[in-house]
Amino acid sequence: MQYQPHDYQTRATQLVIDKPKIGLFLDMGLGKTVITMTAIQELMYDRFEISRVLVIAPKRVAEDTWTRERAKWDHLKDLRISKVLGNEQQRIRALRAEADIYVIGRDNVIWLINYYQGLRKGWPFDMIVIDELSSFKNPQAKRFRALKKAMPSVSRVVGLTGTPSPNGLMDLWAEVYLLDQGERLGLTLGSYRERYFRPGARNGYVVYKWEPFRNAQKEIEDKISDICISMSAADYLKLPKRIDNVIPVQLSPDEMEAYKRMERDQLLQIEDDDIAALNAAAVMTKLLQIANGSVYTNEGKVVKIHEAKLEALAEIVDTTDSPVLVFYSYKHDLAAIQGKIKGARILENEKDISDWNAGKVQVLLAHPASVGYGLNLQEGGHVIVWYGLTWSLELYQQANARLYRQGQEKPVIIHHLIAEGTADEEVMAALQNKDTSQAALLAALKERRAK
Numbered sequence: 195m196q197y198q199p200h201d202y203q204t205r206a207t208q209l210v211i212d213k214p215k216i217g218l219f220l221d222m223g224l225g226k227t228v229i230t231m232t233a234i235q236e237l238m239y240d241r242f243e244i245s246r247v248l249v250i251a252p253k254r255v256a257e258d259t260w261t262r263e264r265a266k267w268d269h270l271k272d273l274r275i276s277k278v279l280g281n282e283q284q285r286i287r288a289l290r291a292e293a294d295i296y297v298i299g300r301d302n303v304i305w306l307i308n309y310y311q312g313l314r315k316g317w318p319f320d321m322i323v324i325d326e327l328s329s330f331k332n333p334q335a336k337r338f339r340a341l342k343k344a345m346p347s348v349s350r351v352v353g354l355t356g357t358p359s360p361n362g363l364m365d366l367w368a369e370v371y372l373l374d375q376g377e378r379l380g381l382t383l384g385s386y387r388e389r390y391f392r393p394g395a396r397n398g399y400v401v402y403k404w405e406p407f408r409n410a411q412k413e414i415e416d417k418i419s420d421i422c423i424s425m426s427a428a429d430y431l432k433l434p435k436r437i438d439n440v441i442p443v444q445l446s447p448d449e450m451e452a453y454k455r456m457e458r459d460q461l462l463q464i465e466d467d468d469i470a471a472l473n474a475a476a477v478m479t480k481l482l483q484i485a486n487g488s489v490y491t492n493e494g495k496v497v498k499i500h501e502a503k504l505e506a507l508a509e510i511v512d513t514t515d516s517p518v519l520v521f522y523s524y525k526h527d528l529a530a531i532q533g534k535i536k537g538a539r540i541l542e543n544e545k546d547i548s549d550w551n552a553g554k555v556q557v558l559l560a561h562p563a564s565v566g567y568g569l570n571l572q573e574g575g576h577v578i579v580w581y582g583l584t585w586s587l588e589l590y591q592q593a594n595a596r597l598y599r600q601g602q603e604k605p606v607i608i609h610h611l612i613a614e615g616t617a618d619e620e621v622m623a624a625l626q627n628k629d630t631s632q633a634a635l636l637a638a639l640k641e642r643r644a645k
Contacts, residue, residue: 197228197267202430207233209423210352211241215373217327217353217418219636221427222592223599226354227263230323231270231295237321237350238294239272244321244350249297250341251325254569256299259325278302300329300337307340317347327353328588330372331365333383338368345372356595358422359632360588363390363406363414366635370418378417390414411631415638424639427600434576435605436598440622441506443613449500453484453616467491478617485616486582488526496526503581503611504534510579510609511535511557517550517575521562521593523582531559531581541565550574562586562593572602579609583621587628 199207203225209216210233220226237243249260256279264270276293278285285305289296296319298306310317322344324330330338345351351373359365367386370379380386390410394403427433445453456462460477462469469491471477483489488498511518520538522528532538538557539546541564550558551573558574562584565571578597584590598606612618 195266195268197232197269199229199232200225200430202425203229203232206423206425207236211236213421214350215421216351217355217358217369217373217422219358219422219424219639220354220356221425222356222595223427223433223601224425224430225600227259227325228267228270230352230354231260231263231267231273233352234295234321234323235270235273246293246319247295247321247323248319249295249323249325250300250303251297252329253299253301255325256297260295260297278306300326303337304340307344317344319344320348321350321352322348323352323354324372325354327355327369327372328357328360328365331360331368333368333371338372341372345375357588357591357632359635360586360591361628362631363411363635364404366414366418370422373421378421379414411634412638415635419639422639424636426636426640429640431600433598433600434602437605437607439607439609441510441609441611443502443506443611445500445502445613445615449502450615452499453481456480456484456489462489464497467495467497469497481617482582482621483524483526485613485618486523486527487530488524490524490526496529498530501530501534502613504530506611507531507579507581508534510577514577516577516604517553517556517558518577518579519550519558519560519571519575519597520579520581521560521584523561523584527582528559528561547571560593562589565593565596569596570599570601571596572599576602576604576606577609578606579611581611583610583618583625585621585624587625587632590625591629 206218206220206229210230218226234247238245251260256277261275261277264273264275273295274293275295275297276288276291278288278296278298285302330341332338353369353373358369367379367383380389387404390413391404391406393401394405396402452462456469456477460471469480469489471480480489484499487500487503488496491497507520520531522531528540535557538559539555541547541558541560547569549555550571553574555574576597578594594608610622612622
């Protein structure tokens, strides 16, 4: 297929060419892969500035997206891609193959760094592309610390993500560090924290939450605006309308009493079954389980509390002409939905994806962590139901983007089943608040079209 880039794609490609270190905060569906590969093509074969590119990506993206995009566009057909996947011997053979771009799953980053350190032949890549930069937001993670070692050895770095700060501004330090080795936000997380944040929630000397100073966001935006560019799909693509809908679900007085006992006592006894939570995190997990309809006992047995969400889901399915994509949280949610909605199908493999996009699946069940990246489901339907919510803004946004993306032709309706008076309401509020913060950051870094 002949590539006829949109103006924003041409601009983004030029930014990658012009800036040795750049973070492209692009909404899902804007074509970040073809943008980046087009820049690689020019840098490698027209300008001769690079010779070997390493792409680090989530597993599904590494397996499929980069090779599929290369095959799709005529101008990229000469780029050679080696997928560094499989067992160790398969990965080593892929690294030794003659190629231009080497794509590896992010879970093998530590192995890769150790492999080249063991060879003592130096780092062979002069450009690194981190596809989904936000997956390196934790500076304590081993893969961040491993990759950090390689960054001084490369002349070019591209960080790609649509969700740069899913949990707030604290996420940015590690991501930006991989771009500039601490030049803009400081050499350590501690110095970044000290400069821009104050302690929030704490227990003695242990701080659980850091709050940004009044002008912190503006100062951080100013610091990184020369290497971090945001582009929003709403600004460049004609997307259909998105409708976010909260469907309140009411528990009976007895069911709410069970919920309150767990919340108050961290212990719930139902007949002969004990359900206990030892800490605040465990209590929250149990409360969310109860809000969804069932809860695990200490022995792993499933105890049913209510069917309020099941009934609400069944009503949506019965009254909706379009196929429905349902996101669930726990295995007992999955089992309950399958028992209630006959013919509901679990998203497990490529056939499930193709059947959904072909209109052969009426209800598709998926865990949000399994559909985060590199999955196009927009051809199969336009209705999403969140049976159980996730605390992760990144997972939430990525999951919604499976349907609300380029190529979707119908208004996308996103239903949220929220059990009234439960932790569901807290999760919904948290997602909205985090989105507000991230939206402000992205707006400040937005690449605006020349008027």
